[in-house]
Amino acid sequence: MRVHFIAIGGSAMHNLAIALHKKGYQVTGSDDVIFEPSVSRLARHGILPEKMGWDAGRITTDLDVVILGMHALLDNPELLKAQELGLKIYSYPEYIYEQTKDKLRVVIGGSHGKTTITSMILHVLNYYNRDFDYLVGAQLAGFDTMVKVTDSAPLIIIEGDEYLASPIDRRPKFHLYKANIGVISGIAWDHINVFPTFEDYTHQFDLFIDTIQPGGKLIYCAEDEDLNAMVLKSRANVEKIGYEIPQHEVKDGITSLLPDHTVLNVFGNHNLMNLNAARLVCNALSVNDEQFNQAISSFTGAAKRLELLSKTEQTNVYKDFAHSPSKLKATIQAVKTQFTERKLVACIELHTFSSLNKDFLAQYADTMNEADHAIVYIDEKTFEHKKIKPFSKSEVQMAFQSKELQFFNNSDALKDYLLGLNFVGTNLLLMSSGNFGGMDLPKLARELNTK
Structure with a gap:
């Protein structure tokens, strides 16, 4: 399988490129500028472009797939050549779905807390040596890359961003994954350059609920009034499970879950709600509360999150x-x-x-x-x-x-x-x-x- 990445240097793009390279695909890529840590990671796997810049000559009929990053412009010469040749062009979320459409897909969406909830779930599953794929928005301790896609794993945990998929695909990324289990952590207006009004923005989450596969689960923050109202109105054929801040105590600068006094390394109501969302996802993946608490007590947080x-x-x-x-x-x-x-x-x-x-x-x-x-x-x-x-x-x-x-x-x-x-x-x-x-x-x- 030959795959070419246009704008390979992006955070998710270069990690997906590495994941496919590890899977045995022949990966090439291009970009006009690439920064660290993308440069070192791509070089380590032998897939760093030899020179920067765009070159339509890289696009040939023997490419099976072209993956287009958001950084590329509509007049990008490689994109234009791929369109001219009629090659299949994917955004990276669209291609993640293609790679995982036979797996159980857990998609974590919301205006805030996505990375932390995803990281907590990965930590717990890793603690119990579960086999899973993932896509997360931050580098985590114990994980070599931010994307893992294999043939063997029965499920994938995906951090689902509401930003646009690619220059030629103006759908929010999290609409493309078709979740079996979806999470919405809350809604607070963001990306004003794309969604100019609060109504435009919240509508994307309403649409996300409709992308959850029939019979699936929606896990959502019941303390968010706007989100709560949206979920109550939704007619999607999914099980709706709300969550709130779990019982806890703060003593001498240490937060513990009650009633069993599980000591945590993270703190704050926002993180505690994130923890409850992660717990419900793990419950759906056959991890009970006692097992979850045992594992989450050693979670130290995602990078750049407190x-x-x-x-x-x-x-x-x-x-x-x-x-x-x-x-x-x-x-x-x-x-x-x-x-x-x-x-x-x-x-x-x-x-x-x-x-x-x-x-x-x-x-x-x-x-x-x-x-x-x-x-x-x-x-x-x-x-x-x-x-x-x-x-x-x-x-x-x-x-x-x-x-x-x-x-x-x-x-x-x-x-x-x-x-x-x-x-x-x-x-x-x-x-x-x-x-x-x-x-x-x-x-x-x-x-x-x-x-």
């Missing part, structure tokens, strides 16, 4: 992927609830198209109110790159409804400001889907003033 960078007697420093308003508010609340005796310095980098949309910015109102010290950072280069007029400090403060909020657009200035604060009895939470202008966050965490 990831602990440093810890002292006085200060914990966390890195989190939170960037949308709902994620920002939930993550701040989680840290404040876990450490009631400590102050919290919370810093968010606005980085996505949605968060930098002036009309959307007002959605962040009051999201950082629980932080003792709120900071917003936007890399000035991001405005230039995305051709957006820069926000002023007063505009950001007005959007967040906080005159005390600090605003920075230079990473060096932000770093100096943080190093000048006293972190005795204070935690630091750094939230972004970007990289804070290339700041070395672990080094920053070690250098903070905690004396």
